[in-house]
Amino acid sequence: MGTADVTEETANGEEKPWGEVTPEAARRLLVAAVEAFAERGYHATTTRDIAGRAGMSPAALYIHYKTKEELLHRISRIGHDKALEILRSAAEAEGSAAERLSAAVRSFVRWHAGHHTTARVVQYELDALGAGHRTEIVELRRQSDAAVRRILNEGVAAGEFDVPDVPGTTLAVLSLCIDVARWFNTEGRRTPDEVGALYADLVLRMVGVQK
């Protein structure tokens, strides 16, 4: 059966992102929009630029999307769903609070580094969404916050963590992970895996877990 993952496997094993978006032309436009938004920002990107990158005329965009803002919303929605799923599956896994927090940070950071173009759009173009779409997305972010806060609370209750300010530390942990999307670049020295491992270690120190 199909997987719930956003990405799908092609015959030769390559990753094909946004495989869930159909038809094919709509997917190409969306991928082009992610690249353009990540490079120049939503407001500095023109519909002509997006259509051009997808190899189509400017008018073709409006066959698949009502407005440029709808494109951003689709990207933001899918990205936030994926990010939330990563955090949730780590939070609900077996193991100690420390193990779950470490795994959550590691995979969350790995996603922000590995998909930093997508993540940049998802995390930094929120204000460009219309009012209705924005409140929908903000609710997803509230759930991400709740997932992390739950791990911290459980760790404190179990005596594993020493955290005086759980809401504040939750905010700091998520903020640290999210900001990876801003500075990470592919030509840098670190791989997404390495950054994930480094950050998982730093976060465990923040909650008072000894090595």
Add this chain to the structure above:
Amino acid sequence: MGTADVTEETANGEEKPWGEVTPEAARRLLVAAVEAFAERGYHATTTRDIAGRAGMSPAALYIHYKTKEELLHRISRIGHDKALEILRSAAEAEGSAAERLSAAVRSFVRWHAGHHTTARVVQYELDALGAGHRTEIVELRRQSDAAVRRILNEGVAAGEFDVPDVPGTTLAVLSLCIDVARWFNTEGRRTPDEVGALYADLVLRMVGVQK
């Protein structure tokens, strides 16, 4: 004698930011631009909006600034100078590495929270600068990085800190502090002082200092 601070004191003790910018009309335009850029982003802000907030006609902007981009550059330059000065004065102060790191994070975060509109423009509108102006600003950021890295290195050398990856931890500390400008809002529960204290504590834990 005058102070090197960006802000100046008025007769009744109120803070008057951007006091160094003259003449008065140029200062009003710059303050208006900071607000507008912080709210909507550089590209979504129009020169008519900036001039309107300053109570002037659109053309007045071009008496004091050659282009809209020059306005952004002036804001970015002054803001980066201030941020770097805060880090440097903490790094070069007396005291143990732990004390200096704590003071640096506390004041750096306090500035990002207290001046979060300015900080948002300074930290997140870098890509909107022209190529020449951007390389100038990037150099200032390199120096901020060096100031923090120096404290970490000295703390490790003195045996105060346990930091396996100094460059990576430097990156994480700065990233954590900078991202305060993104999420901080004045209607929230925390004051800039409280966030500074929380973050100073979290960073000390990251470098392995016990309480």
Add this chain to the structure above:
DNA sequence: ACAGGCTCTAAGCGCTTGCTCACCTTCGGG
């Protein structure tokens, strides 16, 4: 008194923007 320099405005130029519309092609089903 008045020349000369600042500061600021009203009007608007040339261009780009998001988006639309009339029309063309491709293609599976009766």
Add this chain to the structure above:
DNA sequence: CCCGAAGGTGAGCAAGCGCTTAGAGCCTGT
């Protein structure tokens, strides 16, 4: 074999953009 739906294009509209220009008001020095 023709049909209508679906996906695509070239041309272009109304609006808004950054920025310029001609000239008005005002302060200052002689």
